[in-house]
Amino acid sequence: xxxxxxxxxxxxxxxxxxxxxxxxxxxxxxxxxxxxxxxxxxxxxxxxxxxxxxxxxxxxxxxxxxxxxxxxxxxxxxxxxxxxxxxxxxxxxxxxxxxxxxxxxxxxxxxxxxxxxxxxxxxxxxxxxxxxxxxxxxxxxxxxxxxxxxxxxxxxxxxxxxxxxxxxxxxxxxxxxxxxxxxxxxxxxxxxxxxxxxxxxxxxxxxxxxxxxxxxxxxxxxxxxxxxxxxxxxxxxxxxxxxxxxxxxxxxxxxxxxxxxxxxxxxxxxxxxxxxxxxxxxxxxxxxxxxxxxxxxxxxxxxxxxxxxxxxxxxxxxxxxxxxxxxxxxxxxxxxxxxxxxxxxxxxxxxxxxxxxxxxxxxxxxxxxxxxxxxxxxx
Numbered sequence: 077x078x079x080x081x082x083x084x085x086x087x088x089x090x091x092x093x094x095x096x097x098x099x100x101x102x103x104x105x106x107x108x109x110x111x112x113x114x115x116x117x118x119x120x121x122x123x124x125x126x127x128x129x130x131x132x133x134x135x136x137x138x139x140x141x142x143x144x145x146x147x148x149x150x151x152x153x154x155x156x157x158x159x160x161x162x163x164x165x166x167x168x169x170x171x172x173x174x175x176x177x178x179x180x181x182x183x184x185x186x187x188x189x190x191x192x193x194x195x196x197x198x199x200x201x202x203x204x205x206x207x208x209x210x211x212x213x214x215x216x217x218x219x220x221x222x223x224x225x226x227x228x229x230x231x232x233x234x235x236x237x238x239x240x241x242x243x244x245x246x247x248x249x250x251x252x253x254x255x256x257x258x259x260x261x262x263x264x265x266x267x268x269x270x271x272x273x274x275x276x277x278x279x280x281x282x283x284x285x286x287x288x289x290x291x292x293x294x295x296x297x298x299x300x301x302x303x304x305x306x307x308x309x310x311x312x313x314x315x316x317x318x319x320x321x322x323x324x325x326x327x328x329x330x331x332x333x334x335x336x337x338x339x340x341x342x343x344x345x346x347x348x349x350x351x352x353x354x355x356x357x358x359x360x361x362x363x364x365x366x367x368x369x370x371x372x373x374x375x376x377x378x379x380x381x382x383x384x385x386x387x388x389x390x391x392x393x394x395x396x397x398x399x400x401x402x403x404x405x406x407x408x409x410x411x412x413x414x415x416x417x418x419x420x421x422x423x424x425x426x427x428x429x430x431x432x433x434x435x436x437x438x439x440x441x442x443x444x445x446x447x448x449x450x451x452x453x454x455x
Contacts, residue, residue, distance in 0.1 A: 079398045080408045081391070083117075085368040086263035086288040086346050088222050090191050092117035093409060094359070094390045097350055097371035098195035098225060098267070100137060101382050103169060105179040109186060111376075114384035115391065118191035120291075120371060123168035123227045124176050124216065125197050126208040130167075134313040137164040138300070139324070139378065151300060151310040161327065162374040163300055163311065165232050165320035168197055173215055180219035192220070193265070196256075197227035200248050201237035209252060210259045223262045226253065228282070229269035229294035231321045240269035240294070246281035253285030265348060267291040270327075275334045276341040289346035290338060291371065293331045295321025324374035328352025332361050336420040339366035343417065354386060356393025366414035 083093045095118035096102050096111050103122035111119050141157030142149045149160060169176070176194075183192055194216035199205035213224055228249045230239030242248045249266065256264055266282035268275055270293035279290050297319045300311045309317040331351025339347055349362030354375030362370050372390075376383030398406060406412055428434045 078407065079395065081394055083368055083409050085348070086223065086265070088191055088263060090117040090369060091189065092391060092394070093363075093369045094118075094387060095120060095191070095193075095348070095369055095371045096376055096382065097373040098123055098227065099373035099377070100164075100166065101373065101376045103171075105183060107382050108183050108192070110384075111382040112183075112187040112190045114382060115387045116190075116383070118193060118222075118369070120193040120195050120225050121169075121176070121180075123195040123197045123230070124171075124173060124212060125168045126173060126212065127198075128172065129170050131170065132165060132313050135311055136166040137162060137377070138311050139163075139374075140301070140326075149301065150303070152303065159325055159374075159378070161322050161324040162295075162377065163298065163320050163322055164295070165311075165318060167232070168227065168230065173212060177215055177219045180216060180221055184220035191222045193223045193225050194219075194221040195225045195227050195267070197230065197238065199235060199237040200242050200252055201235075205237065206252070206255050209255050213256050213264075214259050217260065217262050221262065223265060223288075224256065224260060225265040225267050225291055226256060226282075226287075227267055227294075228252065228278075229267045231269060231271060231295055231297045232319055240271055240297075243267075243269040243278060244272045246277055249278055250281035250285035253282045253287050257286035263288040265289040265291050267294055267350075269294050270330065270334050271297050274337070276337045279338045279342060279345075283342060283345055289348055289368075291348040291350055292338065293327075293334050293351055295323040296327055296330060298322035323351065325352050325354070328358060328361070332365065335362060335367065336365050336417070339414065339417050340420060343414065354389075356390050356397060359390060359393075360397065363409060363413050364416040365420070366417045368409070368413065 081092045083090050096116050098120040102119050108119050138151040139162050140151050140160045142160050143157035196212040198208035228243035233239035266287040268278050300309050303310050335349055347367045348369045349367035350371040353359050353372045359370045375386045379385050424436045
């Protein structure tokens with residue numbers, strides 16, 4: 077039987093499970109067309125909003141690299157080091173909805189079999205803002221998009237009723253999801269922030285609100301490093317900086333931990349994994365934890381903006397993975413998706429040399445032996 081690299085995710089057929097995430101690579105019609113030409117199975121647009129945004133008067137995105145020969149971690153001191161992460165404080169698309177709509181239509185006409193997901197964001201502070209969610213959803217789906225991704229996770233919005241400020245509030249993110257689902261005729265994904273104490277709580281909230289899937293995670297709130305020579309933040313405007321989003325290789329283990337929390341809590345729900353992916357071995361982590369698709373941003377930005385070589389590596393690695401495991405009879409993602417999800421357990425479930433000596437950090441209960449005396453002290 078032949079290998080099938082296509083997947084069905086939230087009722088949508090993808091030619092492959094690799095997507096470009098909502099980020100600078102997906103901010104224009106030409107970029108998205110080039111991405112589909114390169115072979116990406118899907119694209120999530122740069123987030124579309126109702127409000128005009130104006131970005132900072134300086135660099136919006138930089139890449140942090142480690143130079144082992146001089147033991148330096150820096151955004152500005154050379155580009156020959158090993159990529160550590162990306163950092164950005166870029167806002168959502170600065171193009172209005174009426175700019176996006178005809179472009180969404182043209183993209184779908186050019187690539188009708190590729191999946192186009194519109195990322196949308198509005199506020200939640202009043203009925204007018206909630207109507208903006210409905211307006212964005214209805215306009216984008218009328219333009220032909222295959223699904224909607226709700227940006228409940230942008231880490232650097234000033235407004236308390238936008239972005240991750242919604243995603244950290246279980247009631248708000250559930251309600252916003254319900255509002256969009258009232259008008260949606262296409263699948264709705266909720267993109268959650270990792271900046272929360274228990275992301276499974278918010279995942280449960282958006283699922284109760286009707287979300288068809290959760291995308292996770294967005295970038296992690298962070299600050300750029302301070303240059304020890306100039307005593308200035310490595311990226312700043314007039315000497316000032318605010319919190320931005322950390323992405324790229326550095327967040328892979330962090331994002332996996334967040335994803336594992338959710339897939340263990342909701343093993344029957346759909347998840348799209350985001351964070352630190354540039355090779356198939358990275359994507360495989362998300363698949364083995366239960367994700368049905370994965371999304372890429374940082375690696376693509378460093379590869380001709382839309383990652384033509386990244387998608388080639390992902391597809392080649394995917395094919396090679398099936399060949400290495402031919403003896404298992406695997407022919408599609410569903411044959412191994414979630415295989416290691418249940419290997420992630422509570423700390424108390426990890427074997428101790430002698431389980432009888434472990435009481436989960438509590439005082440010994442009645443029936444346990446008394447602790448040994450401290451070294452050097454008698455009975």
